[in-house]
Amino acid sequence: MKNVSYIDRPNRPLFVYAVLFLAFLYVPVLFLPLFSFNDSQYIAFPIENWTLRWYRDMANNEPMLAALMNSIRVGAVASILSTFLGIFGAKAVTRYRIPGQEPIIAVIMAPLVIPGIILGVALLILINRAGITLSLYTVTLGHILVCVPFAMATLMTRFEGFDKSMEEASADLGENAWWTFWRVTLPMVFPGVLASLLLCFTISFDEFILAFFLGGTDPTLPLYMWGQLRFPQRLPNVLAMGACILLISFFVVFFSQWLVRRDPDSPKSAG
């Protein structure tokens, strides 16, 4: 290609590196689905016989299905509430000049850099002292805490992406704040809202550490899996389950990221 300028001209070693990097990222993860079709209790090469029986087993695995439902419920509530909080926060910090904006954003984003175990034990102490029984509700609370920063980041990109004068035009044409939000702001940020919902759902669905500390007797799916890891004979079931979770997560996250980054000219960060 002689079409690109000197600075952007192709660099073959770097391209090879990029491919290797992606391989490093993806290949290890692909061993889980691969061995989930292995008709043996042991994870080892060579794979002699292929089977679908671990997947068939899943359909009859009552505790696993219960855990799945728990995860879906927690994920749905956590993602909706976090996105709600994210919309308020993102609109406030992108549309108003607020004194102390930077520290405020830092506080909201803090769970991103606080080790999960610290958040987990701190919340555990609070819940224990308040005399609240550990349950899926307490897990949901923990998940909202880790989801809000991601919801904020996703929505802020979207709010920054559209011109404030659109909202001003609506006000100028006679709509009040509430209707302006419904008729202009929300439709414009809708892809961001959807992306935030999907992303928060996946984060909650896959979250383990907080669920570990804050979970009661009803396990979420990752907790259930953790429990199964102790039994070597259950490993193939875990692999099949993991393969399904990975596949679904990949699709949901891909779609949510695609929504955020659709405009190829403005590659902005979501994290």
Place this chain on the structure above:
Amino acid sequence: MTTKQSFITIDGVSKHFGDVIAVDNVSIDIEQGEFFSLLGPSGCGKTTLLRMLAGFESTTSGEIYLDGKAMSEIPPHQRPTNMVFQNYAIFPHLDVSGNIAYGLRKDKLGKVEQTRRVDEALEMVKLPGYGKRRAHELSGGQLQRIALARALVKRPKVLLLDEPLGALDKKLREEMQLELRALQESVGITFIFVTHDQEEALTLSDRVAVMARGEVLQMASPQQLYNRPFNVEVADFIGQMNFFDAEVMDLQDDEALLDVQGLGQLKASAEGEFVQKGASIVVALRPEKLLLSEKGDAGDENTVKGELSTSAYLGSRSHFFVAVDGCEEPIEVAGQDAGFGAGESLQRGGEVWLSWARESLVLLPVT
């Protein structure tokens, strides 16, 4: 390698971006010490041509010779050219001295010598003592000077300037034009200057190449370009111009008898091969070559009667628009305030006469 006589020879250079032809078989010779401008609307290929000179874009075909050497195999960092970027491209992580000294690393100057060169460069662009400042502390005009100093301190054979004055406001731009010209004369380096501003190109340059759609339409001195444009497009791009469709009725020696739409039959000196008996041509007249008056002589062939439709006050001068029978658009006339007090007494809709000197008529081919 061909030995070329000119200092810079652009020899049949083309640049294709996929299906888009950005530069189409351009050949230009530029002399040592010349102030040469590439003028044209955005997307005409002028910046691409400049970037090919700098080496940032490769040529699809053709060759560029600089001081007798073919450039296509030489990467940009080894070319004896330096560039002043449109947005100045001042390094934000370095101070002004750091920016100016950036290109001197390879020259292995001693610390003292390097400082002396930097101070000298700052002196040259009239910013002595600014060495410790950073980019965000400087105004657009100052950044521009730093960019100039940074490029000139390398003592390049050719300085390439990519619309360097485009981001400045009008007053500052005019000041910088004068300084730039003075600077070029004092350093004697060849300047190649890209701009879309025709006034800027005419003010600064020894020669101008007018470009459109990747081609050079005309290459000439500012005076020639203004007074003797090659075609309608150049004439239209440089300054204001009235155009009239015309037909060549008769051709005797160097004199053509024309039937000009709206102006009637008149004689003009025939220049160019397209002036053939029976041919359709375009006659062009600059607004400032027309004289407006309330009385006129109907017998004079270089006079026409019309009706004043509108006038526009432009401060230093006024422009009048005169509707003439047979012309689709009103004719634009420039009146100097000083010599044209009469203009103010003219009534809209009133009868006026336009007259011109025969030499002012410019004959152009139909495009």
Place this chain on the structure above:
Amino acid sequence: MSESVTGAASPAEQNRPETGWRSRLRAFYHGSEALQGYTLLSPTLLVMLFSMCAPFALMVLMSFWTQIGYEFDTAATLKNYDKVFSEPVYTKLLVRSLLISASCTFATVIISYPMAYYVAFHVHRRKMIWIILMTLPFWTSYLLRIFTWKVILGFNGVINSGLIGMGLIDKPLEFLLYNPTAVVITLTHAWAAFAILPIYVSLEKIDRSLLEAATDLGDGPMARFLRVTLPLSLPGVIAATVLIFVPTVGDYVTPALVGGPDGVMLANLIQAHFGIINNWPGGSALAIVMMGIVGLIAMTYIWLTRFAVRNIE
């Protein structure tokens, strides 16, 4: 914001007589952009503040208590902290955690930088797909991504059975799993996708004409990288470092799954205090000490970030 102003100034409200202080308050509210902003922000901010401050305050308080069976003696004492600093095993685990985390951070940033660089400067079409591809794994199950390394490095795992299958070794290599190196590899894999984003963003922000200017002034590709690209992308590198170092110090899932006895980190000990050891005050003190030290290191970094950013902008 203007629409709120129009909303408030409806004719009905304008005609209604209002007491002076009330209308003044209203005018003050609508005239103050900051106040409206705070109102909108307050639900989010309050939820976040409460659910972080309250637990941390309690944790600090509890670290001065003593565990008695399933109850606490709430008389304030410093002996939990005393124990943290006097027991050599705690210090050892803390140092090991910091070392493992630092190696992992270093490895992650080093391998992510060229990738981010490639996408920022050499990908021109379908850039979005590349960005999504390289960050995607980060959003998927952390537990599974760690577990997969147990499968790969295990005694009967992918590498060992593969090598035996190819006849390269006779019996499984035991040094693959259950050691600090396994923890570093696993953590690096788990966090690489996260390091890319800040680095990519800082590279993408660099104006192309600055790179051209460097070239124009005589720099070859390497000199240009060292003198312009690297310094200008430093904020992204430092941000990535903080974003990975802090959470990985506190990771306990990875050491639990692939670390073995030699790979145990401080977080495992904290977790044990809330589990089998059943000494919550002791665990709180450990958590606070770890936070404090990590915070101190992170602060140094944030100071560095400020320093770098000030030099660049």
